[in-house]
Amino acid sequence: MLDIKIIRENPQFVKEQMAKLQAFDAPVDQVLALDEERRSILVQVEELKARRNAESKRIGQLLREGRSEEADALKAEMAQVAATIEALDARLKEVDAALFDAMSRIPNLPLPSVPVGKDDSENVVVRTEGRFREFDFPPLPHWELGEALGIIDFERGVKLSGSRFYVLKGLGARLQRALITWMLDVHIHEHGYTEVYPPFVVREHCLFGTGNLPKFGDNLYRDVEDDLWLIPTAEVPVTNLYRDEILPPGSLPIYHVAYSPCFRRERMSAGKDVRGIKRGHQFDKVEMVKFVEPEQGEAELEKLIADAEDICRRLDVPYRLVQMCTGDLAFAAAAKFDLELWAPGCGEWLEVSSCSLFNDFQARRANIRYRPAEGARPRYVYTLNGSGLALPRVMIAVLENYQQRDGSVVVPEVLRPYMGGVEVIR
RNA sequence: GGAGGGAUGGCCGAGCGGUUUAAGGCGGCUGUCUUGAAAACAGCUGUGGCAGCAAUGUCACCGGGGGUUCGAAUCCCUCUCCCUCCGCCA
Numbered sequence: 001m002l003d004i005k006i007i008r009e010n011p012q013f014v015k016e017q018m019a020k021l022q023a024f025d026a027p028v029d030q031v032l033a034l035d036e037e038r039r040s041i042l043v044q045v046e047e048l049k050a051r052r053n054a055e056s057k058r059i060g061q062l063l064r065e066g067r068s069e070e071a072d073a074l075k076a077e078m079a080q081v082a083a084t085i086e087a088l089d090a091r092l093k094e095v096d097a098a099l100f101d102a103m104s105r106i107p108n109l110p111l112p113s114v115p116v117g118k119d120d121s122e123n124v125v126v127r128t129e130g131r132f133r134e135f136d137f138p139p140l141p142h143w144e145l146g147e148a149l150g151i152i153d154f155e156r157g158v159k160l161s162g163s164r165f166y167v168l169k170g171l172g173a174r175l176q177r178a179l180i181t182w183m184l185d186v187h188i189h190e191h192g193y194t195e196v197y198p199p200f201v202v203r204e205h206c207l208f209g210t211g212n213l214p215k216f217g218d219n220l221y222r223d224v225e226d227d228l229w230l231i232p233t234a235e236v237p238v239t240n241l242y243r244d245e246i247l248p249p250g251s252l253p254i255y256h257v258a259y260s261p262c263f264r265r266e267r268m269s270a271g272k273d274v275r276g277i278k279r280g281h282q283f284d285k286v287e288m289v290k291f292v293e294p295e296q297g298e299a300e301l302e303k304l305i306a307d308a309e310d311i312c313r314r315l316d317v318p319y320r321l322v323q324m325c326t327g328d329l330a331f332a333a334a335a336k337f338d339l340e341l342w343a344p345g346c347g348e349w350l351e352v353s354s355c356s357l358f359n360d361f362q363a364r365r366a367n368i369r370y371r372p373a374e375g376a377r378p379r380y381v382y383t384l385n386g387s388g389l390a391l392p393r394v395m396i397a398v399l400e401n402y403q404q405r406d407g408s409v410v411v412p413e414v415l416r417p418y419m420g421g422v423e424v425i426r
Numbered sequence: 427g428g429a430g431g432g433a434u435g436g437c438c439g440a441g442c443g444g445u446u447u448a449a450g451g452c453g454g455c456u457g458u459c460u461u462g463a464a465a466a467c468a469g470c471u472g473u474g475g476c477a478g479c480a481a482u483g484u485c486a487c488c489g490g491g492g493g494u495u496c497g498a499a500u501c502c503c504u505c506u507c508c509c510u511c512c513g514c515c516a
Contacts, residue, residue, distance in 0.1 A: 042476050046485045053485090056497040060444030071496085078496040246473085248436095375455070378473080 001103055001364040007031050017109045020116050020326040027102040034099040041095065045088040052081050104214055108361040110326050111298070111335045117325025123338075124325065129309075130318035132342065133401060140407070141345040142399040143276040146172060148407050149425055152277065163274070164266065164281045171425045175398070175411070176284065176391055178418035180259050183286045183311055187388055191307045193257035193288060198237035200260055201228040206240040209366030211332030211358075221263045221281075234260035234287040235385045240366055242291065246378045247370035253300065254291040257388065259284065277392040278350065284391040290384040291368065294360065297382040298335075301357040304386045305337050308353040311389055314414050317397045318342040320349060334359045341393065345400035350393040355386030 007014050011032055018026040055078055062071040115124050146152030151172025157165040168176055187193040207213040207229055212220065221230040231237055238258050247254075262285050273279035288307060292300045305321065312319040324336040333356040340349035360380035363369070369378035402410040408426035411419050 039476065042485080046476070049486090050484060052496075057444070059496055063444075075496045082496065375471090 001361060002106055002109065003360075003364070004031070004035060004103065006109075007106075008035055014106075014109070018106070020110060021107055021329060022118060022327045023107050026106045028106065030102045031099065031106065034095055034102060038092065038095045038099055041088055041092045045085060045092060048081055048085050048088070052078055052085065055081075101214075104208070104365075107329075107331045108211075108334050108358060110329055111357070114329065114335050115323060115325045116327075118327040120324075120328045122325040123328055124323045126321040126323055126337070128318070128320040129313070130342075131316065132318045133344065135344065137405045139344040139400060139403060141276065142343070142396045145345065145399050145403055145407060145409065146277075149409065151175070151425065161281075164279065166277055166280065171419075171422065172395075174419060174422075175415070175425070176395055178415045179391060179394055179398075180284060180286060182415055182418050183388060184257060184259055186311060186314070187257040187286070187288060187307060191255070191257075191310070193255040193307075196234075196238055196241070196256045196258040198231075198234060198241075198258055198260060200231050200237075200263075202231055202237055202240070203228060206236050206243070206366075209240050209243055210236050210362055211330075211365065212236065215331060218267055219265050221265060230263035231260060232264050233262050233285060233387075234258040235289060238287065238289040239362055239368075239383055239385065242368045242381075243366040245368060247291070247368075247381070249371050249373050249376075252291060252293050252370055252381065253296065256289045257286060258289070259286050261285075276346065276396065278346075278396060280392060286388045286391075288386050288388045291370075291381045292384065293370070293372070294379065294382050297357050297359060297384070300382075300384055301335060301337075301355065304384050305339070305355045308339055308355055308386050308388045312339060312341060312352070315341075315394070315398065315412050317401045319352075330354075330356060332356070332358050332361050334361065339389070341397035343393075343396050343400045345403070346396070350396060352389040352393045352397070353387040356384060358383045358385075 002014075007028060011028060015028050018024070018028060055074055059071050059074050059078070062068070062074065115122070117123065143152070143154065147154065149172070151168060151170055153167040153169055157167045160167070184195060188195055201223065204213060204227065207217075207220065212232060220232055222228070223230075237260075238256050241256070242254075262283050264281060264283075266279060266281060269279065277283075288304060290300055290304060309319070309321065319339055319341050322338045322340060324330075324333075324338065329336055336354060336356040338351050339353040339355070341352050343350050359382050362383045363380040368381050368383070370381050371378050398412060398415075399409050402412060404410065404424075406426075408424050410424055411422055416423060
């Protein structure tokens with residue numbers, strides 16, 4: 001949610017930003033009109049309420065003094081006022097709801113540093129790092145490797161739950177668990193994050209807080225009976241931890257890391273990435289979430305990226321950092337960088353992390369504030385999050401980069417302590 | 427799932443239709459006194475919206491929503507959450 005004052009005071013600027021974002025459906029003019037109407041009603045209705053409050057008190061006084069005739073006359077007069085108030089309040093409620101809805105559909109403003117572009121083709125590769133391995137045999141895609149090793153079972157996954165589900169077995173399951181634990185340990189012990197184990201189903205307002213609703217409900221699973229939603233990422237419960245709170249002075253910055261499964265319907269991507277484990281309806285992820293002071297936003301984003309990048313580097317897999325252009329920016333993000341691992345088997349760069357700075361956009365929606373100093377007025381925090389990292393795609397990168405001619409896969413050095421010392425999956 | 431009891435300001439806790447601008451206490455802040463501190467005494471004490479250059483004014487908020495009334499923390503309906511007991515359960 002944007003600060004409505006920005007729209008009110010500088011609508012032209014906001015419209016230009018919306019054009020950069022390709023957000024041509026953003027209801028800026030609607031917001032302006034509704035805001036004006038709202039304020040005009042407020043002025044009228046508040047004046048009437050002030051009068052009613054004063055006269056009601058007067059009625060009480062008259063009754064106590066036994067002047068019931070005067071009281072009755074005043075009552076009759078106030079009944080008229082009350083009726084007018086009721087009508088104005090009803091209209092105000094409609095306007096408020098419409099304004100809220102319109103505001104909810106306006107995306108965040110991009111930082112000035114975000115490159116302007118129409119879609120993902122204009123994203124900018126910031127840098128490419130790591131050692132590309134030379135293969136003296138044609139590297140296989142992970143779906144062939146995994147199936148041959150008996151560690152990924154696609155058919156039975158489909159039997160259980162339909163397309164885009166798979167089963168990990170034996171050292172495949174172990175490898176994923178090792179990655180999760182290792183990543184968590186690195187972030188907790190070396191990057192200063194506090195681990196969180198959140199609920200994996202949440203109520204609707206949590207999804208509103210992070211910006212997934214109302215616009216992106218199509219991609220979510222929902223339990224209609226209890227009105228709970230399966231989380232598409234741990235970002236949702238973790239960001240909402242401090243919803244409707246005013247954090248006391250000295251609380252910031254807060255760094256959290258959480259492991260969670262993620263559930264996505266992926267209806268928007270029907271037919272895309274159907275092979276392998278790149279895009280499933282359920283996947284695991286380690287997610288970092290930060291709450292920081294506004295002045296620290298951009299510096300914290302850089303540190304967040306560095307923390308995610310550290311995982312890639314230690315895995316010794318080639319990766320690149322890509323900055324999203326305005327046309328490819330997520331709804332709630334002010335800036336967003338992806339980390340992509342190279343997968344030589346399927347010949348693709350795999351998005352394993354998405355690091356975003358939201359400024360106060362999510363904090364407004366979720367009402368997360370902090371008090372800069374004792375007695376100071378509350379301010380909205382800035383929120384950030386980034387994957388650290390998404391498991392299936394890291395698994396793909398490990399399997400494909402560490403494969404050997406005989407179809408076995410070497411376990412990366414850093415994971416061996418988490419694999420009971422296993423050095424090769426064969 | 428069944429039965430009952432609750433939800434009031436940072437915290438505790440009164441209030442059950444109109445001198446409540448939410449009593450009182452605790453905590454916190456400021457001041458007086460003091461060499462300093464404590465104690466005592468006095469004053470202050472939340473969030474948001476709107477109008478205004480500002481001082482300030484005004485409205486809303488007693489778990490959420492709706493209703494009754496000239497007037498609701500207070501009465502009615504409804505939802506959510508918490509607690510106690512029973513049942514079931516990894």
